[in-house]
Every structure is written in C-alpha cells, then in structure tokens.
Amino acid sequence: MPNYSQNSLRIKGNKEVIKSFLHFSKYKRQDGQPLDFSFQPYHSKLRNDKYDRDVWEFLAGTKWDANPSHLYTSVSGEDVTVFFETAWTPPIPMMLTWKLKFPTLNFKIRYWDEGNCFKGENGTMLDCEDDLKVDSDAELMWEENEKRKWTYLNFLDADPMQEGYEVTEMKGQFG
Numbered sequence: 367m368p369n370y371s372q373n374s375l376r377i378k379g380n381k382e383v384i385k386s387f388l389h390f391s392k393y394k395r396q397d398g399q400p401l402d403f404s405f406q407p408y409h410s411k412l413r414n415d416k417y418d419r420d421v422w423e424f425l426a427g428t429k430w431d432a433n434p435s436h437l438y439t440s441v442s443g444e445d446v447t448v449f450f451e452t453a454w455t456p457p458i459p460m461m462l463t464w465k466l467k468f469p470t471l472n473f474k475i476r477y478w479d480e481g482n483c484f485k486g487e488n489g490t491m492l493d494c495e496d497d498l499k500v501d502s503d504a505e506l507m508w509e510e511n512e513k514r515k516w517t518y519l520n521f522l523d524a525d526p527m528q529e530g531y532e533v534t535e536m537k538g539q540f541g
Contacts, residue, residue: 371452371478372477372515373477376476403432428453430452461475461489
C-alpha cells in the first residue's frame with residue numbers, strides 16, 4: 367500500500383477555459399469506471415492496455431492516476447482548486463503538460479505527504495517535520511497537524527483572503 371501525496375491544484379483564469387480543462391481531464395477507464403479527474407487524456411501512453419510504472423512515473427510523476435475516491439473542488443469566481451491524492455509523489459511532470467495544453471491558465475500545485483514527511487509547491491520538496499506538533503509522549507497531535515496541513519494545502523498561509531471557498535465533492539458539476 368503506498369503513501370499518498372495529498373495535492374491541491376489551484377487554477378486561475380477564464381472560467382470557460384477552466385471548464386474546458388476540467389472537462390478534458392475526465393476519462394472513462396476500460397473497466398467502465400468514469401474518472402472526474404485523470405492524467406490519462408493527456409498522454410496516449412498512459413491509456414495503454416499494459417500498465418508500465420516507468421512510463422507513468424516519467425509522464426505523470428506518480429505511480430498511477432489520481433485517486434478517484436478523494437476528489438474535491440473548491441470554487442471562487444475565476445479560481446478553482448482541485449484536491450486529489452496520488453501514490454507516493456505529486457504529479458509534477460503533469461504541471462508542464464497542463465501548461466502546454468492550456469497556456470492561458472495559471473496552475474499552482476501544493477502537496478503534502480505525511481508518510482515520507484515532505485511538502486512542497488510547484489516542484490519544490492521541503493521537510494515537513496518542523497510542521498508536525500508532537501506532545502510530551504511523542505504522539506502526534508492529530509487535530510493541530512491536520513489544521514496546519516489544510517492551511518497549507520488551501521494556500522491560506524499565502525493567500526488568507528481566500529477563506530470563502532465552498533468545498534464540494536467533484537461529481538460532474540462542471541458538465
């Protein structure tokens with residue numbers, strides 16, 4: 367079982383172009399399962415019948431597609447944030463792919479991996495050990511750590527005026 371990287375992709379730009387990005391990012395797997403947010407539409411080699419971990423890690427930066435059971439969006443005007451999980455690492459190579467396919471949109475991604483204890487933004491990797499609070503019995507203070515993580519993933523430390531987000535489960539609300 368992998369450690370999951372929790373990712374927060376902030377997209378800014380024209381609302382119609384953002385809708386196009388989200389629509390293009392949908393995919394129906396060969397087993398019939400629809401994915402509301404997938405890396406597969408961007409690279410034909412990711413859609414092959416034969417899974418190749420090296421190809422996935424090279425093109426997407428992660429072991430496989432975004433976890434379909436952990437997709438959420440946050441919408442505020444011409445600013446959309448997609449929250450998703452990936453196996454082991456954030457999808458940094460996908461950032462370049464998204465920027466090339468949708469050059470008028472501004473993409474920013476943040477990620478947090480508690481298992482390997484790193485966080486970062488747009489390709490940087492920082493040790494998150496200093497962000498984790500530990501009590502006198504060396505047990506992680508879960509509630510405080512979750513607050514720190516989600517403040518970071520929601521860009522609230524860098525953009526505190528964005529507190530009015532409405533978070534909804536991503537189930538086809540973008541048509």
